[in-house]
Amino acid sequence: MSGTITTGEQVLPFYIVCDESGSMGANGGIDSINQALPDVHAALAADPLVSDKARIGMVVFSDEAEELMSLTRAADVAAFPGVTAKGLTNYGEAFRMLRDVIQRDVADLKGQGYKVFRPAVFFISDGEPTESWERDFDDLMNDSMHPNIVSFGVASADPSVMKRVATVACYMADQNADPGPILREIMRSLTNSIIASTSAPTPQFIAPPPPDGCVSVPLDEL
Numbered sequence: 001m002s003g004t005i006t007t008g009e010q011v012l013p014f015y016i017v018c019d020e021s022g023s024m025g026a027n028g029g030i031d032s033i034n035q036a037l038p039d040v041h042a043a044l045a046a047d048p049l050v051s052d053k054a055r056i057g058m059v060v061f062s063d064e065a066e067e068l069m070s071l072t073r074a075a076d077v078a079a080f081p082g083v084t085a086k087g088l089t090n091y092g093e094a095f096r097m098l099r100d101v102i103q104r105d106v107a108d109l110k111g112q113g114y115k116v117f118r119p120a121v122f123f124i125s126d127g128e129p130t131e132s133w134e135r136d137f138d139d140l141m142n143d144s145m146h147p148n149i150v151s152f153g154v155a156s157a158d159p160s161v162m163k164r165v166a167t168v169a170c171y172m173a174d175q176n177a178d179p180g181p182i183l184r185e186i187m188r189s190l191t192n193s194i195i196a197s198t199s200a201p202t203p204q205f206i207a208p209p210p211p212d213g214c215v216s217v218p219l220d221e222l
Contacts, residue, residue: 008113008114008115009052009113009114010053010114010117010202010203011053011055011114011115011117011203012053012054012055012119012197012203012204013054013055013109013116013117013119014054014056014057014120014122014194014197015056015058015059015071015101015102015119015120015147016059016124016190017058017059017060017061017098017121017122017123018033018059018083018124019124019127020060020061020062020083020084020085020086021085021086021087021089021125021127022062022086022087022088023089023126023155023156024083024126024127025084025085027179027180028178028179028180029126029154029155029179029180029183030084032179032180032181032183032184033083033124033183034082034083036183036184036187036188037079037080037081037083037187038079039191040080040188040190040191041074041077041080043191043195044056044074044075044194044195045074045075045077047198049195049198050074050194050195050198051073051074051075052198053198053203054073054074054197054203055071055073055105055109056069056071056073056074056080056194057069057070057071057072057101057105058081059094059097059098059101060083060084061090061091061093061097062085062086062087062089062090063086063087063088063090063093064093065090065094065096065098066097067097067101068081069081070101071105088130088131089125089127089128089129090129090130090133091125091131091137091165092131092132092133092136092137093131094123095133095136095137095139095140096139096140098147099139099143102119102143102145102147103145105119106119106145116145117204117205118145118146118147118148118205119145119147119148120147120148120149120168120193120197120205121148121149121150122150122152122186122190122193123149123152123165123166124183124186125151125152125154126153126154126155126156126157126179127155127156128156128157128158128161129161137164141167146167148167148168148205148207149165149166149167149168150166150168150170150171150190150207150208151163151165151166151169152171152173152186153171153172153173154172154173154179154182154183154186155173155179156175157172157173157175159172159217162217163217163219166217166219167219168207169219170216170217171186171210171211171216171217172214172217173213173214174213174215177213181213182211182212182213182214185211185212185213186211186214188211189208189211192208193205193206193207193208
């Protein structure tokens with residue numbers, strides 16, 4: 001579409017939030033995500049409805065959090081940036097960064113005349129958090145535009161933690177399985193979710209079904 005903004009145009013923001021801890025590099029998870037990201041980008045950039053109605057951002061975290069890609073149309077970037085294995089697994093940093101980024105993005109989009117739907121977050125992790133994080137998560141969820149969150153746990157991720165993070169769905173991979181193929185399925189699953197969520201005249205977040213190699217954890221029990 002053209003750069004002209006029509007007041008009332010509908011936008012659904014999506015954020016991919018990815019663990020960049022050292023264990024993600026050691027188990028092949030970082031390589032698998034980087035191999036999958038070009039396919040994610042190609043699928044989203046090629047779909048005109050996704051281009052019109054979705055905005056995609058990426059946040060990564062280890063010892064610290066970083067906004068790896070600011071919220072944008074997939075068609076407006078040459079390629080999604082890659083992830084890199086770093087240090088520990090600080091969830092608190094991720095949720096503080098996510099809260100700041102969502103507040104800024106929603107305000108910016110509304111200021112441009114868009115109708116902004118509740119953001120969606122795909123949270124991917126393979127380990128247990130190394131710092132206290134619950135207060136930062138609660139601060140995020142107490143915001144007026146708190147996101148819908150789907151969590152994906154692989155390798156040594158704690159099901160009870162991943163369930164606490166999720167608000168819509170929680171999926172856990174077999175901890176004895178190779179994280180690489182499962183993470184590629186997770187990336188394919190979140191791509192399909194974004195496309196499905198923007199296919200209707202009015203965007204509506206549709207959580208993906210369990211990716212191959214994962215099982216669903218009911219949010220009301222564990």
